[in-house]
Amino acid sequence: MTQRGAVFIGPTVASFDFPGPDQDIIPGVQWGAISAFPSPAYWAYQVLARRLEINAVNYKLGRTLKEEVGACLLGGHGIPAAIGIAAFNKLKRLGAFEQEVPPEEQLYEWLSEPIDIGTKSVRYRFARQKSHYLAAALSRLTSEDTPLGSGRQLRDWLLLSPGIGYKTASWVARNWLKADDVAILDIHILRAGLLGGFFPENLTVERDYLELESCFIQLSEAMGVKASELDAVIWYEMQGSSDTVFGLIESLRGQPLSKLKPRSARSKNRKSDSGQTVLQF
Known part of the structure:
Protein backbone atom coordinates (compact mmCIF):
# COMPACT_ATOMS: atom_id res chain seq x y z
CA MET A 1 0.00 0.00 0.00
CA THR A 2 1.39 3.38 -1.00
CA GLN A 3 0.58 6.93 0.08
CA ARG A 4 0.39 9.95 -2.20
CA GLY A 5 1.33 13.57 -1.66
CA ALA A 6 0.53 16.49 -3.95
CA VAL A 7 2.01 19.93 -4.55
CA PHE A 8 -0.12 22.67 -6.10
CA ILE A 9 1.82 25.11 -8.27
CA GLY A 10 -0.66 27.49 -9.80
CA PRO A 11 -2.97 25.40 -12.01
CA THR A 12 -0.52 22.47 -12.00
CA VAL A 13 -0.69 19.57 -9.55
CA ALA A 14 2.37 17.36 -9.04
CA SER A 15 1.92 14.07 -7.22
CA PHE A 16 4.42 11.90 -5.35
CA ASP A 17 3.96 8.30 -4.34
CA PHE A 18 5.66 7.07 -1.17
CA PRO A 19 5.77 3.63 0.42
CA GLY A 20 3.11 2.90 3.02
CA PRO A 21 3.52 4.28 6.53
CA ASP A 22 4.29 0.85 8.01
CA GLN A 23 7.03 -0.01 5.52
CA ASP A 24 10.67 0.36 6.57
CA ILE A 25 12.70 3.09 4.91
CA ILE A 26 15.83 1.69 6.56
CA PRO A 27 15.94 -1.38 8.82
CA GLY A 28 13.94 -0.70 11.97
CA VAL A 29 12.68 2.74 10.84
CA GLN A 30 9.25 3.13 9.25
CA TRP A 31 8.34 5.73 6.64
CA GLY A 32 5.42 6.98 8.69
CA ALA A 33 2.62 9.10 7.27
CA ILE A 34 3.34 12.06 5.01
CA SER A 35 1.17 14.22 7.24
CA ALA A 36 2.80 13.03 10.48
CA PHE A 37 5.38 15.62 11.55
CA PRO A 38 8.27 14.73 11.87
CA SER A 39 8.23 11.30 10.19
CA PRO A 40 10.72 10.36 7.43
CA ALA A 41 7.86 10.51 4.88
CA TYR A 42 6.99 14.01 6.06
CA TRP A 43 10.58 15.22 5.51
CA ALA A 44 10.90 13.50 2.13
CA TYR A 45 7.72 15.22 0.98
CA GLN A 46 8.91 18.61 2.25
CA VAL A 47 12.20 18.34 0.32
CA LEU A 48 10.47 17.35 -2.93
CA ALA A 49 7.80 20.03 -2.54
CA ARG A 50 10.46 22.69 -1.98
CA ARG A 51 12.20 21.63 -5.17
CA LEU A 52 9.03 21.97 -7.24
CA GLU A 53 8.17 25.33 -5.71
CA ILE A 54 11.65 26.54 -6.71
CA ASN A 55 12.13 27.48 -3.09
CA ALA A 56 15.74 26.37 -3.03
CA VAL A 57 17.88 26.94 0.05
CA ASN A 58 20.85 29.21 -0.49
CA TYR A 59 23.63 27.66 1.55
CA LYS A 60 26.50 30.08 1.12
CA LEU A 61 27.00 32.91 3.59
CA GLY A 62 30.18 34.34 2.04
CA ARG A 63 31.65 35.14 -1.37
CA THR A 64 34.99 33.46 -0.63
CA LYS A 178 26.90 21.79 -1.44
CA ALA A 179 28.36 18.61 -0.03
CA ASP A 180 26.15 15.57 0.55
CA ASP A 181 28.78 13.43 2.28
CA VAL A 182 28.59 15.44 5.52
CA ALA A 183 25.73 16.61 7.75
CA ILE A 184 25.35 19.57 10.11
CA LEU A 185 24.07 18.02 13.30
CA ASP A 186 22.76 20.29 16.05
CA ILE A 187 19.97 20.12 18.61
CA HIS A 188 17.30 20.76 15.95
CA ILE A 189 18.45 17.85 13.77
CA LEU A 190 18.91 15.64 16.83
CA ARG A 191 15.36 16.37 18.01
CA ALA A 192 13.97 15.61 14.55
CA GLY A 193 15.89 12.34 14.40
CA LEU A 194 14.82 11.18 17.84
CA LEU A 195 11.19 12.22 17.41
CA GLY A 196 11.09 10.69 13.92
CA GLY A 197 12.77 7.49 15.08
CA PHE A 198 15.72 7.57 12.71
CA PHE A 199 18.39 8.31 15.34
CA PRO A 200 19.21 5.79 18.08
CA GLU A 201 18.19 7.08 21.50
CA ASN A 202 21.56 6.33 23.12
CA LEU A 203 23.66 8.59 20.85
CA THR A 204 24.57 12.25 21.34
CA VAL A 205 26.06 14.80 18.96
CA GLU A 206 28.93 15.47 21.35
CA ARG A 207 30.08 11.85 21.60
CA ASP A 208 28.73 10.15 18.47
CA TYR A 209 28.78 12.73 15.67
CA LEU A 210 30.06 10.44 12.93
CA GLU A 211 27.68 7.60 13.80
CA LEU A 212 24.70 9.97 13.79
CA GLU A 213 25.91 11.49 10.53
CA SER A 214 26.09 8.02 8.98
CA CYS A 215 22.45 7.39 10.04
CA PHE A 216 21.40 10.72 8.54
CA ILE A 217 23.14 10.16 5.20
CA GLN A 218 21.77 6.61 4.99
CA LEU A 219 18.28 8.03 5.55
CA SER A 220 18.67 10.69 2.85
CA GLU A 221 19.90 8.10 0.36
CA ALA A 222 16.94 5.84 1.16
CA MET A 223 14.60 8.79 0.59
CA GLY A 224 16.26 9.58 -2.72
CA VAL A 225 17.08 13.16 -1.69
CA LYS A 226 20.32 15.04 -1.10
CA ALA A 227 21.62 15.10 2.46
CA SER A 228 22.34 18.83 2.10
CA GLU A 229 18.69 19.49 1.14
CA LEU A 230 17.31 17.30 3.91
CA ASP A 231 19.59 18.88 6.51
CA ALA A 232 18.57 22.41 5.54
CA VAL A 233 14.83 21.69 5.33
CA ILE A 234 14.74 19.94 8.71
CA TRP A 235 16.75 22.72 10.39
CA TYR A 236 14.61 25.54 9.02
CA GLU A 237 11.36 23.88 10.00
CA MET A 238 12.44 22.57 13.41
CA GLN A 239 13.89 25.88 14.58
CA GLY A 240 10.80 27.70 13.33
CA SER A 241 8.30 25.28 14.92
CA SER A 242 9.44 25.32 18.53
CA ASP A 243 5.93 25.25 20.03
CA THR A 244 5.01 22.14 18.05
CA VAL A 245 8.36 20.48 18.77
CA PHE A 246 8.24 21.17 22.51
CA GLY A 247 4.63 19.97 22.59
CA LEU A 248 5.73 16.65 21.13
CA ILE A 249 8.59 16.46 23.60
CA GLU A 250 6.21 17.12 26.51
CA SER A 251 3.95 14.31 25.30
CA LEU A 252 6.90 11.92 25.67
CA ARG A 253 7.37 12.65 29.36
CA GLY A 254 8.59 9.54 31.15
CA GLN A 255 10.27 8.13 28.06
CA PRO A 256 14.07 8.00 27.75
CA LEU A 257 14.35 11.05 25.48
CA SER A 258 15.41 13.66 28.01
CA LYS A 259 18.06 14.99 25.61
CA LEU A 260 15.22 16.44 23.54
CA LYS A 261 14.10 18.80 26.27
CA PRO A 262 15.05 22.48 26.05
CA ARG A 263 17.01 23.94 28.92
CA SER A 264 14.49 24.73 31.65
CA ALA A 265 16.31 27.82 32.83
CA ARG A 266 17.31 30.37 30.23
CA SER A 267 19.03 33.51 31.36
CA LYS A 268 17.18 36.72 30.67
CA ASN A 269 18.59 39.53 28.62
CA ARG A 270 20.25 41.93 30.97
CA LYS A 271 21.77 45.36 30.80
CA SER A 272 25.47 45.94 31.19
CA ASP A 273 26.78 48.80 33.27
CA SER A 274 27.11 50.85 30.11
CA GLY A 275 23.43 50.37 29.30
CA GLN A 276 24.06 48.10 26.31
CA THR A 277 22.04 44.93 26.01
CA VAL A 278 24.05 41.77 26.60
CA LEU A 279 22.13 38.80 25.21
CA GLN A 280 22.42 35.64 27.29
CA PHE A 281 21.59 32.25 25.73
Whole structure:
Protein backbone atom coordinates (compact mmCIF):
# COMPACT_ATOMS: atom_id res chain seq x y z
CA MET A 1 0.00 0.00 0.00
CA THR A 2 1.39 3.38 -1.00
CA GLN A 3 0.58 6.93 0.08
CA ARG A 4 0.39 9.95 -2.20
CA GLY A 5 1.33 13.57 -1.66
CA ALA A 6 0.53 16.49 -3.95
CA VAL A 7 2.01 19.93 -4.55
CA PHE A 8 -0.12 22.67 -6.10
CA ILE A 9 1.82 25.11 -8.27
CA GLY A 10 -0.66 27.49 -9.80
CA PRO A 11 -2.97 25.40 -12.01
CA THR A 12 -0.52 22.47 -12.00
CA VAL A 13 -0.69 19.57 -9.55
CA ALA A 14 2.37 17.36 -9.04
CA SER A 15 1.92 14.07 -7.22
CA PHE A 16 4.42 11.90 -5.35
CA ASP A 17 3.96 8.30 -4.34
CA PHE A 18 5.66 7.07 -1.17
CA PRO A 19 5.77 3.63 0.42
CA GLY A 20 3.11 2.90 3.02
CA PRO A 21 3.52 4.28 6.53
CA ASP A 22 4.29 0.85 8.01
CA GLN A 23 7.03 -0.01 5.52
CA ASP A 24 10.67 0.36 6.57
CA ILE A 25 12.70 3.09 4.91
CA ILE A 26 15.83 1.69 6.56
CA PRO A 27 15.94 -1.38 8.82
CA GLY A 28 13.94 -0.70 11.97
CA VAL A 29 12.68 2.74 10.84
CA GLN A 30 9.25 3.13 9.25
CA TRP A 31 8.34 5.73 6.64
CA GLY A 32 5.42 6.98 8.69
CA ALA A 33 2.62 9.10 7.27
CA ILE A 34 3.34 12.06 5.01
CA SER A 35 1.17 14.22 7.24
CA ALA A 36 2.80 13.03 10.48
CA PHE A 37 5.38 15.62 11.55
CA PRO A 38 8.27 14.73 11.87
CA SER A 39 8.23 11.30 10.19
CA PRO A 40 10.72 10.36 7.43
CA ALA A 41 7.86 10.51 4.88
CA TYR A 42 6.99 14.01 6.06
CA TRP A 43 10.58 15.22 5.51
CA ALA A 44 10.90 13.50 2.13
CA TYR A 45 7.72 15.22 0.98
CA GLN A 46 8.91 18.61 2.25
CA VAL A 47 12.20 18.34 0.32
CA LEU A 48 10.47 17.35 -2.93
CA ALA A 49 7.80 20.03 -2.54
CA ARG A 50 10.46 22.69 -1.98
CA ARG A 51 12.20 21.63 -5.17
CA LEU A 52 9.03 21.97 -7.24
CA GLU A 53 8.17 25.33 -5.71
CA ILE A 54 11.65 26.54 -6.71
CA ASN A 55 12.13 27.48 -3.09
CA ALA A 56 15.74 26.37 -3.03
CA VAL A 57 17.88 26.94 0.05
CA ASN A 58 20.85 29.21 -0.49
CA TYR A 59 23.63 27.66 1.55
CA LYS A 60 26.50 30.08 1.12
CA LEU A 61 27.00 32.91 3.59
CA GLY A 62 30.18 34.34 2.04
CA ARG A 63 31.65 35.14 -1.37
CA THR A 64 34.99 33.46 -0.63
CA LEU A 65 36.00 30.43 1.42
CA LYS A 66 37.60 32.76 3.98
CA GLU A 67 34.31 34.56 4.39
CA GLU A 68 32.42 31.27 4.64
CA VAL A 69 34.71 30.00 7.38
CA GLY A 70 34.43 33.34 9.16
CA ALA A 71 30.62 33.38 9.01
CA CYS A 72 30.28 29.82 10.31
CA LEU A 73 32.98 30.20 12.97
CA LEU A 74 31.41 33.39 14.33
CA GLY A 75 28.02 31.68 14.58
CA GLY A 76 27.12 28.32 15.99
CA HIS A 77 26.73 27.15 19.57
CA GLY A 78 25.80 29.86 22.03
CA ILE A 79 25.66 32.60 19.39
CA PRO A 80 22.21 33.64 18.11
CA ALA A 81 22.14 33.67 14.30
CA ALA A 82 21.49 37.42 14.08
CA ILE A 83 24.51 38.23 16.25
CA GLY A 84 26.81 35.84 14.40
CA ILE A 85 25.84 37.31 11.02
CA ALA A 86 26.17 40.87 12.36
CA ALA A 87 29.65 40.10 13.69
CA PHE A 88 30.62 38.54 10.36
CA ASN A 89 29.32 41.51 8.36
CA LYS A 90 31.19 43.93 10.61
CA LEU A 91 34.51 42.09 10.21
CA LYS A 92 33.88 41.80 6.49
CA ARG A 93 33.43 45.58 6.19
CA LEU A 94 36.68 46.08 8.12
CA GLY A 95 38.63 43.84 5.73
CA ALA A 96 39.18 40.83 7.98
CA PHE A 97 38.78 38.35 5.13
CA GLU A 98 41.09 39.94 2.58
CA GLN A 99 44.42 38.46 1.51
CA GLU A 100 46.38 39.92 4.44
CA VAL A 101 45.17 38.36 7.68
CA PRO A 102 44.68 40.86 10.53
CA PRO A 103 46.53 40.09 13.77
CA GLU A 104 44.58 38.27 16.45
CA GLU A 105 44.59 41.37 18.66
CA GLN A 106 43.04 43.42 15.88
CA LEU A 107 40.28 40.84 15.42
CA TYR A 108 39.71 40.85 19.17
CA GLU A 109 39.47 44.64 19.24
CA TRP A 110 36.86 44.60 16.45
CA LEU A 111 34.83 41.82 18.06
CA SER A 112 34.98 43.52 21.46
CA GLU A 113 33.28 46.66 20.19
CA PRO A 114 29.47 46.89 20.40
CA ILE A 115 27.58 45.54 17.40
CA ASP A 116 24.42 47.22 16.20
CA ILE A 117 21.51 44.88 15.49
CA GLY A 118 18.47 46.86 14.49
CA THR A 119 17.72 49.19 17.39
CA LYS A 120 19.94 47.26 19.82
CA SER A 121 23.61 47.49 20.60
CA VAL A 122 25.00 44.12 21.71
CA ARG A 123 28.33 42.64 22.66
CA TYR A 124 29.71 39.50 21.09
CA ARG A 125 30.05 36.95 23.89
CA PHE A 126 33.20 35.05 22.93
CA ALA A 127 35.36 37.80 21.45
CA ARG A 128 38.70 36.60 22.86
CA GLN A 129 38.15 32.95 22.05
CA LYS A 130 36.74 33.45 18.56
CA SER A 131 39.39 36.01 17.57
CA HIS A 132 42.04 33.37 18.36
CA TYR A 133 40.25 30.67 16.37
CA LEU A 134 39.53 33.01 13.47
CA ALA A 135 43.12 34.24 13.19
CA ALA A 136 44.39 30.65 13.08
CA ALA A 137 41.84 29.54 10.47
CA LEU A 138 42.40 32.55 8.20
CA SER A 139 46.17 32.08 8.39
CA ARG A 140 45.84 28.46 7.29
CA LEU A 141 43.53 29.43 4.43
CA THR A 142 46.12 31.95 3.27
CA SER A 143 49.22 29.78 3.57
CA GLU A 144 48.02 26.24 2.80
CA ASP A 145 46.33 24.53 -0.12
CA THR A 146 42.74 23.76 0.81
CA PRO A 147 41.38 20.37 -0.34
CA LEU A 148 38.08 20.84 -2.17
CA GLY A 149 37.60 17.41 -3.73
CA SER A 150 34.78 16.46 -1.37
CA GLY A 151 32.93 17.68 1.66
CA ARG A 152 34.74 15.25 3.91
CA GLN A 153 38.15 16.27 2.61
CA LEU A 154 37.40 19.91 3.35
CA ARG A 155 35.90 19.07 6.74
CA ASP A 156 38.86 16.93 7.79
CA TRP A 157 41.23 19.75 6.84
CA LEU A 158 39.20 22.32 8.77
CA LEU A 159 39.13 20.09 11.85
CA LEU A 160 42.88 20.65 12.20
CA SER A 161 42.23 24.31 13.06
CA PRO A 162 41.75 25.15 16.74
CA GLY A 163 38.17 25.76 17.79
CA ILE A 164 36.60 24.13 14.72
CA GLY A 165 34.68 20.96 15.52
CA TYR A 166 32.60 18.60 13.43
CA LYS A 167 29.52 20.79 13.31
CA THR A 168 31.29 23.98 12.19
CA ALA A 169 33.57 22.16 9.75
CA SER A 170 30.57 20.30 8.28
CA TRP A 171 28.64 23.57 8.05
CA VAL A 172 31.42 25.16 5.99
CA ALA A 173 31.77 22.09 3.77
CA ARG A 174 28.02 21.80 3.14
CA ASN A 175 27.67 25.52 2.39
CA TRP A 176 30.72 25.94 0.19
CA LEU A 177 30.60 22.69 -1.78
CA LYS A 178 26.90 21.79 -1.44
CA ALA A 179 28.36 18.61 -0.03
CA ASP A 180 26.15 15.57 0.55
CA ASP A 181 28.78 13.43 2.28
CA VAL A 182 28.59 15.44 5.52
CA ALA A 183 25.73 16.61 7.75
CA ILE A 184 25.35 19.57 10.11
CA LEU A 185 24.07 18.02 13.30
CA ASP A 186 22.76 20.29 16.05
CA ILE A 187 19.97 20.12 18.61
CA HIS A 188 17.30 20.76 15.95
CA ILE A 189 18.45 17.85 13.77
CA LEU A 190 18.91 15.64 16.83
CA ARG A 191 15.36 16.37 18.01
CA ALA A 192 13.97 15.61 14.55
CA GLY A 193 15.89 12.34 14.40
CA LEU A 194 14.82 11.18 17.84
CA LEU A 195 11.19 12.22 17.41
CA GLY A 196 11.09 10.69 13.92
CA GLY A 197 12.77 7.49 15.08
CA PHE A 198 15.72 7.57 12.71
CA PHE A 199 18.39 8.31 15.34
CA PRO A 200 19.21 5.79 18.08
CA GLU A 201 18.19 7.08 21.50
CA ASN A 202 21.56 6.33 23.12
CA LEU A 203 23.66 8.59 20.85
CA THR A 204 24.57 12.25 21.34
CA VAL A 205 26.06 14.80 18.96
CA GLU A 206 28.93 15.47 21.35
CA ARG A 207 30.08 11.85 21.60
CA ASP A 208 28.73 10.15 18.47
CA TYR A 209 28.78 12.73 15.67
CA LEU A 210 30.06 10.44 12.93
CA GLU A 211 27.68 7.60 13.80
CA LEU A 212 24.70 9.97 13.79
CA GLU A 213 25.91 11.49 10.53
CA SER A 214 26.09 8.02 8.98
CA CYS A 215 22.45 7.39 10.04
CA PHE A 216 21.40 10.72 8.54
CA ILE A 217 23.14 10.16 5.20
CA GLN A 218 21.77 6.61 4.99
CA LEU A 219 18.28 8.03 5.55
CA SER A 220 18.67 10.69 2.85
CA GLU A 221 19.90 8.10 0.36
CA ALA A 222 16.94 5.84 1.16
CA MET A 223 14.60 8.79 0.59
CA GLY A 224 16.26 9.58 -2.72
CA VAL A 225 17.08 13.16 -1.69
CA LYS A 226 20.32 15.04 -1.10
CA ALA A 227 21.62 15.10 2.46
CA SER A 228 22.34 18.83 2.10
CA GLU A 229 18.69 19.49 1.14
CA LEU A 230 17.31 17.30 3.91
CA ASP A 231 19.59 18.88 6.51
CA ALA A 232 18.57 22.41 5.54
CA VAL A 233 14.83 21.69 5.33
CA ILE A 234 14.74 19.94 8.71
CA TRP A 235 16.75 22.72 10.39
CA TYR A 236 14.61 25.54 9.02
CA GLU A 237 11.36 23.88 10.00
CA MET A 238 12.44 22.57 13.41
CA GLN A 239 13.89 25.88 14.58
CA GLY A 240 10.80 27.70 13.33
CA SER A 241 8.30 25.28 14.92
CA SER A 242 9.44 25.32 18.53
CA ASP A 243 5.93 25.25 20.03
CA THR A 244 5.01 22.14 18.05
CA VAL A 245 8.36 20.48 18.77
CA PHE A 246 8.24 21.17 22.51
CA GLY A 247 4.63 19.97 22.59
CA LEU A 248 5.73 16.65 21.13
CA ILE A 249 8.59 16.46 23.60
CA GLU A 250 6.21 17.12 26.51
CA SER A 251 3.95 14.31 25.30
CA LEU A 252 6.90 11.92 25.67
CA ARG A 253 7.37 12.65 29.36
CA GLY A 254 8.59 9.54 31.15
CA GLN A 255 10.27 8.13 28.06
CA PRO A 256 14.07 8.00 27.75
CA LEU A 257 14.35 11.05 25.48
CA SER A 258 15.41 13.66 28.01
CA LYS A 259 18.06 14.99 25.61
CA LEU A 260 15.22 16.44 23.54
CA LYS A 261 14.10 18.80 26.27
CA PRO A 262 15.05 22.48 26.05
CA ARG A 263 17.01 23.94 28.92
CA SER A 264 14.49 24.73 31.65
CA ALA A 265 16.31 27.82 32.83
CA ARG A 266 17.31 30.37 30.23
CA SER A 267 19.03 33.51 31.36
CA LYS A 268 17.18 36.72 30.67
CA ASN A 269 18.59 39.53 28.62
CA ARG A 270 20.25 41.93 30.97
CA LYS A 271 21.77 45.36 30.80
CA SER A 272 25.47 45.94 31.19
CA ASP A 273 26.78 48.80 33.27
CA SER A 274 27.11 50.85 30.11
CA GLY A 275 23.43 50.37 29.30
CA GLN A 276 24.06 48.10 26.31
CA THR A 277 22.04 44.93 26.01
CA VAL A 278 24.05 41.77 26.60
CA LEU A 279 22.13 38.80 25.21
CA GLN A 280 22.42 35.64 27.29
CA PHE A 281 21.59 32.25 25.73
